[in-house]
Amino acid sequence: MALEDSSSSEEEEEDDDDFDTVLGMIFNDDVRRPRRASQFGRKYINRDRAEDHAKIMRDYFGPNPTYPKKYFHRCFRMHTSLFLTIAKPVERYDDWFKLQRNASGEITTSPLMKCIADVRVLAYGCSADAIDDYVRIGEDTISEAIRRFTKAVIAVFGPKYLRTPIEEDTQRLMTDSEARGWPGMLGSLDCMHWRWKNCPVSWKV
Incomplete structure (x- = not known):
């Protein structure tokens, strides 16, 4: 922001x-x-x-x-x-x-x-x-x-x-992420919630 x-x-x-x-x-x-x-x-x-x-x-x-x-x-x-x-x-x-x-x-x-x-x-x-x-x-x-x-x-x-995001903030951030090719991503720092076909077996979830 x-x-x-x-x-x-x-x-x-x-x-x-x-x-x-x-x-x-x-x-x-x-x-x-x-x-x-x-x-x-x-x-x-x-x-x-x-x-x-x-x-x-x-x-x-x-x-x-x-x-x-x-x-x-x-x-x-x-x-x-x-x-x-x-x-x-x-x-x-x-x-x-x-x-x-x-x-x-x-x-x-x-x-x-x-x-x-x-x-x-x-x-x-x-x-x-x-x-x-x-x-x-x-x-x-x-x-x-x-x-x-x-x-x-x-x-x-x-x-x-520095406040907690409100619903309007969350929706805007989700829309921006989807436009960048990362739908469903919000504040992810390690991409653990993104499906990765080449993910090592030990990290598979």
């Missing part, structure tokens, strides 16, 4: 943390000064969040992106339009995703980078520290982002897209 972006154009214009304007808003020289690590003994890594955000924009979301749309679909298991349809409501739902300053006065990671990290981890099932070299976000932040992202998706989209 394709997700629909229910937000109006007026709401998007009022969104101060819109992905397209994030760089020009708050990434200034005063927040790029060297910082100390937040914990004793931990080495501070200057990830230069402004440049990292700009790189992701150039790679996939700019007017002339470095990589074609099919690359985004291959890497993140969804189209860019679907990604934005999910990411923007998530940002509006949870203020943690919005741009803000942390306790040391440094600007936090952009909403785009947090959502990119979430979808990348969920798409590949990789560990939180496996994508730091691209999204430039620490393991702890990615883990927190994934936890909040999944909760936000359930809260925002659950009532419409």
Whole structure:
């Protein structure tokens, strides 16, 4: 089922943390000064969040992106339009995703980078520290982002897209399956209910 972006154009214009304007808003020289690590003994890594955000924009979301749309679909298991349809409501739902300053006065990671990290981890099932070299976000932040992202998706989209199918949904899905040559199939992941003449004897039902 394709997700629909229910937000109006007026709401998007009022969104101060819109992905397209994030760089020009708050990434200034005063927040790029060297910082100390937040914990004793931990080495501070200057990830230069402004440049990292700009790189992701150039790679996939700019007017002339470095990589074609099919690359985004291959890497993140969804189209860019679907990604934005999910990411923007998530940002509006949870203020943690919005741009803000942390306790040391440094600007936090952009909403785009947090959502990119979430979808990348969920798409590949990789560990939180496996994508730091691209999204430039620490393991702890990615883990927190994934936890909040999944909760936000359930809260925002659950009532419409994660609910139990009603009779109308079931009939539509059955009709679609029959048109594809799989009559009587609904939610089958292993094809156990499909007659297969070459099925091994041990699997015969």
